[in-house]
Amino acid sequence: MEIAEDADSLRAQERENIIMNYEKGHRAGLPEDMGPEPVGIYSSIDRFGIVHETELPPATAREVKQMRREITRKSKWMEMLRQWETYKNSKKLIDRVYKGIPMNIRGQVWSVLLNIQEVKSKNPRTYKVMKEKGKRSSEHIHQINVDISKTLRTHIFFRDRYGAKQRELFYILLAYSEYNPEVGYCRDLSPIAALFLLYLPEEDAFWALVQLLASERHSLQGRWTAGQGTSCSQTQRRPPWPGFHSPNGGTVQGLQDHQEHVVPASQPKTMWRLVSLWRLVSKLGLFSRGPASRGAG
Numbered sequence: 001m002e003i004a005e006d007a008d009s010l011r012a013q014e015r016e017n018i019i020m021n022y023e024k025g026h027r028a029g030l031p032e033d034m035g036p037e038p039v040g041i042y043s044s045i046d047r048f049g050i051v052h053e054t055e056l057p058p059a060t061a062r063e064v065k066q067m068r069r070e071i072t073r074k075s076k077w078m079e080m081l082r083q084w085e086t087y088k089n090s091k092k093l094i095d096r097v098y099k100g101i102p103m104n105i106r107g108q109v110w111s112v113l114l115n116i117q118e119v120k121s122k123n124p125r126t127y128k129v130m131k132e133k134g135k136r137s138s139e140h141i142h143q144i145n146v147d148i149s150k151t152l153r154t155h156i157f158f159r160d161r162y163g164a165k166q167r168e169l170f171y172i173l174l175a176y177s178e179y180n181p182e183v184g185y186c187r188d189l190s191p192i193a194a195l196f197l198l199y200l201p202e203e204d205a206f207w208a209l210v211q212l213l214a215s216e217r218h219s220l221q222g223r224w225t226a227g228q229g230t231s232c233s234q235t236q237r238r239p240p241w242p243g244f245h246s247p248n249g250g251t252v253q254g255l256q257d258h259q260e261h262v263v264p265a266s267q268p269k270t271m272w273r274l275v276s277l278w279r280l281v282s283k284l285g286l287f288s289r290g291p292a293s294r295g296a297g
Contacts, residue, residue, distance in 0.1 A: 018145045019135055022170050026163045048103075049156045049198065074102040077109060084112060107199035114211040116204050127175055127203045134174030140185035144173045147190040157198060168202040169194050175206055180214060 044052045047067075059067070077096065080087045087093050101109045111117060120127075134141070148166050152158040157165040172193045177185040189209070196205035211217075 070102045130175035130179045133178045
């Protein structure tokens with residue numbers, strides 16, 4: 001009995017230490033991260049925010065062309081946002097999402113696509129309450145802390161241990177584990193939430209995760225089931241996704257069928273992640289879809 005009490009006491013102290021490190025912020029991580037960033041670091045950051053080991057060369061002609069294309073697409077997206085009621089269920093919207101949403105308006109577009117402001121206004125205190133509850137009692141706090149230390153660490157936003165974005169990510173994952181106990185916490189959630197934080201404020205990123213996983217329109221929650229604390233169980237085969245069609249006629253199920261041939265049956269988790277990633281980036285317009293993306297869009 002005494003041993004169990006000692007173990008509980010140690011666990012509680014570890015929880016307090018983890019929370020204190022995030023609340024203390026970047027200074028808590030300095031010994032591990034070797035101090036402040038060198039002055040010249042910004043010459044080695046690419047346009048996506050990734051920090052490289054050496055100074056970057058000038059942009060290639062192809063990269064310049066891509067940046068110009070993004071400027072053109074931005075003006076078209078802004079026009080579409082101004083007439084959202086007209087475009088929100090249109091094929092034009094689907095086509096443009098698949099071509100890729102320009103980075104500098106990605107947060108704005110995601111907010112509309114995921115209906116973030118409406119759901120946030122209907123739940124004005126929910127995030128704060130779930131965040132505090134997670135700090136007090138989330139059973140996943142230790143695994144969340146470990147996973148955050150490995151999430152997007154080459155990105156300038158997440159480079160600092162216990163820095164501002166790592167702290168926001170920590171709070172979001174804690175809050176979500178309490179908000180949706182059916183899923184709780186899975187390792188795959190950390191990079192997804194971090195991706196949202198690149199373009200959205202903290203609370204908006206939380207609701208984006210909620211909407212993507214649990215809303216009727218986007219629901220990805222069926223791909224996760226409550227597991228053993230460190231990651232959710234994904235080793236059992238899942239039923240096919242409801243019809244989710246790409247603009248060019250393909251389906252996620254078709255891609256899944258293809259992956260079953262090229263990924264060994266002994267690696268169902270790998271297959272699932274490949275298909276899930278394809279679905280996620282397609283929904284969020286992160287990447288172009290190939291030759292078709294060269295159009296004016």
